[in-house]
Amino acid sequence: GQNIDQPTEMTxxxxxxxxxxxxxxxxxxxxxxWYQQHAGEAPTFLSYNVLDGLEEKGxxxxxxxxxxxxxYLLLKELQMKDxxxxxxxxxxxxxxxxxTFGRGTSLIVHP
Amino acid sequence: SAVISQKPSRDICQRGTxxxxxxxxxxxxxxxxxxxxxxxxxxxxxxxxxQGSEATYESGFVIDKFPISRPNLTFSTLTVSNMSPExxxxxxxxxxxxxxxxxxxxxxxxxxx
Numbered sequence: 687g688q689n690i691d692q693p694t695e696m697t698x699x700x701x702x703x704x705x706x707x708x709x710x711x712x713x714x715x716x717x718x719x720w721y722q723q724h725a726g727e728a729p730t731f732l733s734y735n736v737l738d739g740l741e742e743k744g745x746x747x748x749x750x751x752x753x754x755x756x757x758y759l760l761l762k763e764l765q766m767k768d769x770x771x772x773x774x775x776x777x778x779x780x781x782x783x784x785x786t787f788g789r790g791t792s793l794i795v796h797p
Numbered sequence: 798s799a800v801i802s803q804k805p806s807r808d809i810c811q812r813g814t815x816x817x818x819x820x821x822x823x824x825x826x827x828x829x830x831x832x833x834x835x836x837x838x839x840x841x842x843x844x845x846x847x848q849g850s851e852a853t854y855e856s857g858f859v860i861d862k863f864p865i866s867r868p869n870l871t872f873s874t875l876t877v878s879n880m881s882p883e884x885x886x887x888x889x890x891x892x893x894x895x896x897x898x899x900x901x902x903x904x905x906x907x908x909x910x
Contacts, residue, residue: 690839719898726906728889729840731798731898773839784830785899787840 688712690788692774697794698764706759706772706791714779720748720759721773723790729773732759761793769795798894799824803902810880810909817876818905820890825870830891830899831863840889846873880909 689711698704710718717736721729733741735750735757747760759772771792775785800823810816820829831843843863844852852865866874877884887904894900 721898726904728901728904731894731900734898775840784842784845789837789839 688776688778688786690774690776690786692772692788692791694789695792695794697796698761700764700766700795700797702764703760703762704764704793706761706774706793708757708759708774708788710755710757710774710776710788712755712776712778712786715752715776716779716783717777717785718748718750718757719773719775719777719785720746720757721775721787723771723773725770732772764795766795766797769793798900799826799892801890801892801900801902803890803905805905806903807906808908810907812881812909814880815876815878816880816907817874818888818890819874820872820902822871822892826892827870828893829867829873831865831873831875832889832891832901834887834889834904836886843875843888846875877907880907882909885909 692708719734720732722732723729733748740749745762750757771790773790774788777785802821829846832840834840842855843858844854846852846865846867848867848870864876885908887906889904890902891899
């Protein structure tokens, strides 16, 4: 089976930097996704990491360490609109091409 | 990436009734996925809908409860049958996007009373 763990809730201040961690245990590994989900809306794709290292996309960066079963999503220059749930999802190898989602981290950005 | 139109966006239903949720994609896709997201929980895959064959259901989900249709490569429906309050949830359809991620419909918020 697969086990994905991320903090339930985090709070941060507007303009600051926040790091949301995700650890996983899977039978094989074939990629890790990060999604953003605002309340009452569908998840939207943020990033996809397959290889180790940091991928930067504007204010958002995602890091992966396959040997440690670890990823983080880094959000810089936080804005109020970044208040949302951030979902980590892992795609295992060996047949199942469909990602398994973590429970999500609810990020609250305050002034 | 694909654009998905999902409806209804929300509904309140009586227990024992059924609701059919529709997803229309603006391009042809081989597979469509149906998820459930219960309050405070992660997205849970219900089934994979393939055109021309029966849907593939995940453990804990059965065709009698969640019948799925996939009449063509741009459309699918999920029916939640004989509903109970435990079925209150958000239901989402999804397809694989060009970026390798997954694009989701806007979701259907179902409340069973």
